[in-house]
Amino acid sequence: MLWGSGRRKVSGVDAPSESDGGSSGSADAPPEAAPADPGPIVRRILAHEGPLLRQVRLDAIAESPGDFTTRLADARDRLPEAWDRVAEVHATADDQATWFAEVGGDTAGMISAFRTEDGAVTMTSLWSIPGHRRSGVADVLVATVRDWAYEGGAVEVRQWLVERNAHARAFHESLGFEPTGHERPYEPSPDIREVELRLPLR
Numbered sequence: 001m002l003w004g005s006g007r008r009k010v011s012g013v014d015a016p017s018e019s020d021g022g023s024s025g026s027a028d029a030p031p032e033a034a035p036a037d038p039g040p041i042v043r044r045i046l047a048h049e050g051p052l053l054r055q056v057r058l059d060a061i062a063e064s065p066g067d068f069t070t071r072l073a074d075a076r077d078r079l080p081e082a083w084d085r086v087a088e089v090h091a092t093a094d095d096q097a098t099w100f101a102e103v104g105g106d107t108a109g110m111i112s113a114f115r116t117e118d119g120a121v122t123m124t125s126l127w128s129i130p131g132h133r134r135s136g137v138a139d140v141l142v143a144t145v146r147d148w149a150y151e152g153g154a155v156e157v158r159q160w161l162v163e164r165n166a167h168a169r170a171f172h173e174s175l176g177f178e179p180t181g182h183e184r185p186y187e188p189s190p191d192i193r194e195v196e197l198r199l200p201l202r
Contacts, residue, residue, distance in 0.1 A: 040103050042141060049087045053110075099144050121149035159172060161194060
């Protein structure tokens with residue numbers, strides 16, 4: 001797991017180096033295989049990436065308004081300085097962080113997480129861009145938080161989901177999350193419930 005500007009590969013292998021000997025243009029040489037697709041790559045947010053954080057969050061809330069507690073209008077009204085401050089903190093803090101997934105150099109998703117006083121880590125803001133779903137983006141984002149939580153001594157990872165989002169719940173359960181039995185009103189619409197899931201780490 002690499003932090004800061006480091007990156008994490010999900011799948012694929014590094015292509016072997018060319019040999020120093022022989023001619024790469026030999027007619028007898030077999031054709032070179034196409035480079036393996038490295039899959040999604042995850043990196044931690046950088047301190048200057050407040051504008052990118054803002055854009056990805058606005059895109060996420062606009063595309064999936066029923067999955068996030070932040071209203072689109074509130075997110076749009078947040079001052080640029082507020083986004084900049086979050087990026088600065090999440091780039092280096094030990095107790096909270098944000099990561100972006102990239103495919104081919106383009107942003108494909110994001111996730112944030114923070115540590116709680118009872119020894120857990122709570123995930124927030126998980127989102128993958130349409131066109132990059134069912135391709136491993138969400139899986140590696142969750143895996144990144146899981147590793148960060150475990151390496152920091154957390155006992156479990158938690159996630160709140162809107163009760164009606166059966167697809168998100170099935171996805172989390174496929175990764176080993178299980179219900180805690182805790183529920184709370186969904187802030188933008190209190191008649192809807194959120195349910196808490198947990199992934200035990202120890």
